[in-house]
Every structure is written in C-alpha cells, then in structure tokens.
Amino acid sequence: MVKSRFQLDDVKAKAQGLWADTIFPRFNIDVRFKKKTPCPACGGRDRFRYDDKNGNGDYICQHCGAGDGFSLIQKCTHLSFPDTIAEVAAIVGLDATSNITDADREKWRKEKELRDKEQRERERKRQEQIARKAEGIFRNAYLGDFSQYLKDKQVDKDPKIKIDHNGNLLIPAIDFKDNKMWNLQTIEPDGTKYFIKGDTNDSGEWETGGGRMGGLGFMIGEVQPDQYNPYYIGLAEGYATGMSTFMASGIPVALAFVANNLPKVASVLKAKHPNALFIHYADDDSAKEDTGLKYAQEAQAITGGIIVLPDFTKIKESVA
DSSP states (O other): OOOOOOOHHHHHHHHTTOIIIIIGGGGTOOOOBTOEEEETTTEEEEEEEEOOTTSSOOEEETTTEEEOHHHHHHHHHOOOHHHHHHHHHHHTTSOSOOOOOHHHHHHHHHHHHHHHHHHHHHHHHHHHHHHHHHHHHHHTOOBOSOOHHHHHHTOOOOTTSEEBTTSOEEEEEEETTTTEEEEEEEEOTTOOEEOOOEEEOTTSOEEEOOOOOTTOBEEESOOOOOSSSOOEEEEESSHHHHHHHHHHHOOOEEEOSSGGGHHHHHHHHHHHOTTOEEEEEOOOSSOSTTHHHHHHHHHHHHHOOEEEOOOHHHHHHHHO
C-alpha cells in the first residue's frame, strides 16, 4: 500500500497548538515554553529556547540554529523530511497509518536517556568548576574595611563574610548539609548583586551563570540545637533583611539570596533541624505582585512557624 502524501501546509495547520504536549513527546523530545534549556538534539546547558512563535513548533538553538518542529524532529530522530511529515500527519489525525515501530521508539528513548545523562554530567562538572572559582575568589580576596552598602543599610558585617578592597561584600552560598561552598554572592557598594558570572564552556564559548544555587544559603549567627527546648531559626531572602532581624532579636537567620530559593532552603533546614521553630521574614520591600510573601508562604508550608512582613517604608523614613 502506498502511503498517502500530504501537503505541508495542511499538516502545519492541523498541528498548530499540539507540538509541545502531543507531537514532540511521541519522539521523546522535551521542550519548555520560552525557557532556556539544553537542546534536545545537541545538548548544551541553556542554548535552546522553544517559543512556537509561528505555531509550527518553532525554536532556536545557539548551536543548531533556528527551525520549526519538523526540523527538530529530524535532528533528534534522523528521519527524512517526507517521513517526518507523514508521521506528524498520523499523530494529528490526518492519516491512521504510521511507519514508526516500537523499535524506533525504544531507540529514541535510549538516545534521549544518553543525552540526559551526558547533560547531567556536564552540569555537574560546571557546578564543580564554579564552586572552585567561588572558593578561590573568597579565599584570595584582597580585603578592605569599608562597605558603603552596609553603611547605607545600617547593618553589621557578619564575621563569616568578607569586604574586598573595592568595598564589595562577598557572601558564601553554602550547602547546609555538608557546609560546602558552591557559589558566591557579591554585593557592590550601590547594592548591585550577582553570583559567579561564569567561564568558558567546553567549546571555548563564554557562558554566564551555571553555578549551583538551589537550596544554598548563608547562616547569620549560629544555630544552637536543643534536644529538649524550642530553638528558633529565621529565614530571609537578602542580607540586609536577615542581618537587621538578627541585630534586633539575636535569632540566627538563614539567607536564601533570592525569593524562589526560600522553599528549597526551608526544606533543607527542616530536614536538618526538625525540632526548630521557624520565623519567615518576607522581604517584600521592592518585589512586585507579592513575590517575597508568596515564597515565604511556600516556605512556611514546609517548616511551619510564622511569617513576619517588615515595614521597610518606616525604616527608610527613619534613615532619611
């Protein structure tokens, strides 16, 4: 039996809106709408972006170039263009026949597993590289003794952080499970914040970011676990908020650095300190749409405890 031939425009029209959830999964292709991810075909770290801007499964990869869903399927499966059109037509209901066999699907599944494994290994190596860079910068920092940021915020310097000769704060990002430093936050005198900016990848291309951050934090003060009596741990987003509350209460405060990391840090701390009572300081002084409060509530759902929302308006008025 001769397989039906299809007009490309007909298949495109029928496939619109079905690429991410229906078509790509049949070929073991995973995409995330408008998020930078590894390329399903060539890997990388965040070189691929699926936006479906023309409704044809459209994407762009910094290595592979741009294309539509048909070209992505070809890159991932090595099917010919006519066979790709025919298979997509079958998936979207233009024809009931398909030449894809269970052996094909198993082959693509194994290829995807191999790509995912290689990607995880590249990511692990990159995170280790960033960790070594963070440790080196922190250990070898040429020290200064004044921070305009601390002065402006009217907060103390924690003894475990450093001020470099440019007046930048250097704050280690620590895994509380084993106290390993994986990243480093720099706060410049004007309040600009960033983590390790990156390095060259295996291809010699410059990449930003890439270090581990999820679940990492920094502890202001020292937690004193007590097996019989309640003890408190605070959880805040940024250094100024955390140090302000520590100066006011003496309760140790874990920093999550960014709002969406609060639930991850909360989970780590709850596992390490199951008997602690938690106070969540929701840093909403400049966030939009109650971002700080939202993630503080998610963190509270993990640990229990209470949420405190500082009034930064009054603080600003008091120092004006």
